[in-house]
Amino acid sequence: MTIRHHISDDLLLSYAMGSLAEGWSIAVATHLALCPDCRRRLVEAEEIGGGLLEGTQPQAIEPSSWESVRARLSERPAEKAGRAAVQAEKPIIPRPLRDYLGGDLEAVKWRSLGKGASQCLIRTEENTTQVRLLKIPAGKPVPEHSHGGRELTLVLSGAFEDETGRFGPGDLEDADGSVTHQPRATPDADCICLAVTDAPLRFSSWVVRLVQPILGI
């Protein structure tokens, strides 16, 4: 896997600081699973967190804190249930996204978006982002859309192209509200990608806009 489009510095730093919402973090963490280079950059970002923690003005702790902790050192916390049975085949989708889907690609329950495209909405525990898996048929466009804010798109299989370049497996596109783009799956295979947005997509086509509330896209 040759990754050309990586996590931007500001996004990676926000993720490392812990101030990035869950939805965006799914795309960032799943890219990290696919990209050793970005994992090395994350280590540096977390060093900055360590440096800031070191520089924090210490706050007096309860005098009994150490004794309370020491008394609990021999506690054996309940171990999480053993890992799921070893899969016969290597999954396509890495964690943490696989956990959100409840399994690999074959577990995804697709809902049609029309024209052969389909999606699967992914639930998170916050409401500032929308997270979905999209499947675009080979050679077909995603309905043209602009959006109010950031949109992260992580390719999981196949590839798409738009005005800004070509995006293959592992590539992360980071688009802001200024972009109206026309992504199109490359002709060789269906494109499956994770799309995270911070506002409902505003499709430019009035037909799509009309059905948007119904489809919940």
Added chain:
Amino acid sequence: MARIDDDGDTEAGLTALLVAVGTNGDVEAFEALFRHFAPRIKAYLSRGGAASADELMQEAMLIVWRRAALYDPSKGSAAAWIFAIARNLRIDAYRREKRPEFDPSDPALVPDGEEPADMRLAASEDAERLKQALTQLPPDQAEVLNRSFFSDQSQSEIAAELKVPLGTVKSRMRLAFAKLKAALRGTGEES
């Protein structure tokens, strides 16, 4: 067992303490780590305004104790590793969100290639340079970084509070990251 006669306040000393906890279950080493980190973690965890910061701090330190065997000093400093534990606890406690993370043992993970040999040569010097660089950040970049770190504010929340465009917040974060990275790597950075 090797005695740690360092006071634990240098990065190399703290890292040695954490390694001693991880390899030998060394309670004295853990107490020294506790004395150093507990008041800082409490301050970090009380930024969300919680009265229960002391209890949360104790939880964080217990996680440090239980996971210390997983700590790999070649992958970063003790402060960074402990920070990540406190950060995840804070997200869980205050935002009640999941913290999505990759799993190093996931068969779908693309493994690391050959590590550059010079990845971590002089941890103490790194820490000193980072400390210097943090104090020398331009105020607008430090402000954005501090809000992200201490106040848990998203980029758009920071933009709204500072009344600047979102793009400005992003570029300040990028500039800050570039300066601090250069300091960590010990490479000069032309401004």
